[in-house]
Amino acid sequence: MxxxxxxxxxxxxxxxxxxxxxxxxxxxxxxxxxxxxxxxxxxxxxxxxxxxxxxxxxxxxxxxxxxxxxxxxxxxxxxxxxxxxxxxxxxxxxxxxxxxxxxxxxxxxxxxxxxxxxxxxxxSSATGLPQIVSEVRGSALSVGTAVDDAADPTILQYDAGLLAANAGLSTGATANAQVQGAFTTLSTGQSSVGQAVGYLDAPPDQTSFATVTGTATSDYPCTTNLVCFGPSTVSGVTGTAGNGLPQVGSVGAPLIATVTKSGAAGARGLWISNVPTTVNQLGLVRLGVQSLLSPVSASNPTQLLRSVQGPSNNGYNASCTGPGTAVSNADVVTSTGYIATTGSATHGVTSCTTATARRIDLFPLAGASGFNADGVVQIVLQYAGLQCGAVAGATGTVTANYRATVSWLRYGDATPTTVTVDSSSGGAGPLSSSLLARNSSGIQVGVAPNGSKLYLGDYIQSWSAGALSKTTTTQNAQASLKTLSFTTVPTRDTDTLGTSSLNVVLGKLSCTAQDNR
Known part of the structure; x- marks a missing residue:
């Protein structure tokens, strides 16, 4: 016995x-x-x-x-x-x-x-330390905000290019993934439908996966919704759990989640709002985001954040280990990820996730022309990649690569100012908090209807770039990255708590690779 x-x-x-x-x-x-x-x-x-x-x-x-x-x-x-x-x-x-x-x-x-x-x-009793622990999570674009002004407000969360995967070995090997082109949830329990979704739950092994195409948000152009997004796709959702070497996707064929450049021009891209379609907000009128000459309505909602695909626009493919590469006609947003494990004396675990996003516009101005008609602040996530690695007998490794641009038009200038943040400079780089001062030391971007100056800080409360956290020990690595983060000013006149701000993150990535064999 x-x-x-x-x-x-x-x-x-x-x-x-x-x-x-x-x-x-x-x-x-x-x-x-x-x-x-x-x-x-x-x-x-x-x-x-x-x-x-x-x-x-x-x-x-x-x-x-x-x-x-x-x-x-x-x-x-x-x-x-x-x-x-x-x-x-x-x-x-x-x-x-x-x-x-x-x-x-x-x-x-x-x-x-x-x-x-x-x-x-x-x-069966609890086993010892798991032999393999690995995970990746990625979101190309994440937006959170409150949609009402209650003491316990309803929170809206939108993610585009969303994936989560893990692979492990304990008493058995497992490989799991959930990949979504886009997804909207409310804290009251409702969620969006129709978007592309793919799942992996191995064993049994899943060695092939037919691309799933999701429909655009119902009743597009979304005259009654807070969030609207176009078609999406999910592909590459494969994985195996055989021979004690769990795998999810691969370097050459990763998990992929996109909001795609497809369909009619009016059904491409995405936009988000958190203000009612029944009354103009005086704060947004002052900022030029709304106009009393064009009252809001169900057929004229206020788009606070948007990405609209034109007929042609260049983008990037992202990499886990180096700079991205330029491509033509990229999708609106794309996230990828994979987990790989190897055996033998040089056993190891690698987990990787990437994200890219075409131009994201914050606060398009009503009735404006030129740059500000698209957005007072315009952001492009060219690429972001995060990789965790664990190899036999060695300290774990973390590799982060990212590059993004942020643009605005200084009042009186003919051409916009564009700053670049990348992993070579680290930290916030050129996104200094001093640029958001709401006085003469800040950046004037317009004039209010009453003649007062409007500064960049009247639209954006805070921003940051390259927020990387990592831990590495022997055969273990964990990391998280928020490539770009923005918090806007509150958008509703009735908001006394500041919960109507948009909290925007581009390139929100995390990875874990732990090998205890």
Whole structure:
């Protein structure tokens, strides 16, 4: 019995050729499957009992039988499902985590057959440190805001190019992923529908995946919605959990989530609002975002943030390990990710995620022409990539690469000012808080209807770039990156708590790679 207790209760077949308790003592629910550890084997369906019989080599003349039943917490027998087979990657999940075992020894002395039986229960218990822990999460564009002014307001969350994946090895190998082209949720429980979605839950392995195309937000151009987005796609959602080496996607064929450049021009891109369509906001009128000459309505909503795809616009492909590469006609936003594990003496784990976004416009001005008609602040996430690596015997590694531009038009200038933030400079770079001063030391971008000056800080409360957090130890790396973050001024006149600000993050990435083998 003690030798039985020394075995792991169950190791998933997909994890590799490892021996567990059930391999010998509850091989299947038929009693006919090969089991070299037992001289005889049988299955009693009436009592759901698997019996393994053998000769005790160390004690000539003795035979031993081990009868096993799955039981629950009340000691009631649990019958395995039809087709249960501990050697099958798709049918090896035990119906309970406790095995009731009876060991019977039989021998003959002086012509008299004697027996002795002892019983015990063996349960699955917490295992030691997981052998592999890996994870990636990515969002090309994330926007959060309150949509009402209650003491406990309703929170809207929008993500474009959203993915989450993990791969692990403990008593078994697993690989999981959820990938969405775009997704909107409200804290009251509602969520968007129609967007492209893909899932991975291995085992069993998923070696192919047909691209999923999501529809644009219903009733586009979204005359009644707070968030509106165009078509989206999800592709590459593959993964395996075999041989103890879980994989999600690959370097050459990663998970991909996009809000795409497709469909009619009016149904491309995205826009977000958090102000009612029944009354103009005096604060937004002062900023020029709304106009009393063009009252808001269901057919004339206020777009506070948007990205509108034109017929042609260049973009980038992102990389985990270096600068992105320029491409033509890129999608509105794109996120990618993969997890790779390797075996042998130089075993390791790599997890990577990337993001890109075409131009995102904040505060398009009503009735304006030129630059400000698109947005007072215009942002392009050219590329962002984050990779975590863990290799046998070495300190974990984190690699972050990003490049983005932020543009505005200083009042009186003919051409906009564009600043670049990239990983080579680190930190906020040129996005200094002093630029947001609401006085002569700040940047004037306009004039209010009453003749007062409007500064960049009248639109943006705070901004930051390159917020990287990382931890590395032996065979372990964890990191998170917010490539660009913006908090706007509150947008609703009735907001006394400041919750109507838009909290915008581009290139929100995280990764984990831990190898304890």
């Amino acid at each position: 003690e030798s039985m207790r020394n075995l792991p209760f169950h190791v998933a077949t997909s994890a590799g050729p490892y021996i567990d308790l059930l391999d010998t003592y509850f091989r299947d629910a038929t009693g006919v499957g090969a089991n070299t550890a037992c001289a005889t084997r049988s299955w009693a369906s009436a009592s759901s009992t698997y019996t393994c019989g053998r000769t005790v080599l160390a004690l000539p003349g003795f035979t031993e039988s081990v009868s096993s039943q799955f039981v629950d917490q009340n000691n009631a027998v649990v019958t395995p499902p039809a087709g249960y087979d501990n050697q099958s990657a798709t049918a090896d999940v035990p119906p309970s985590q406790t095995l009731a075992v009876t060991v019977t020894e039989t021998w003959v002395r002086n012509g008299v057959t004697k027996t002795f039986s002892a019983g015990t229960k063996i349960s």
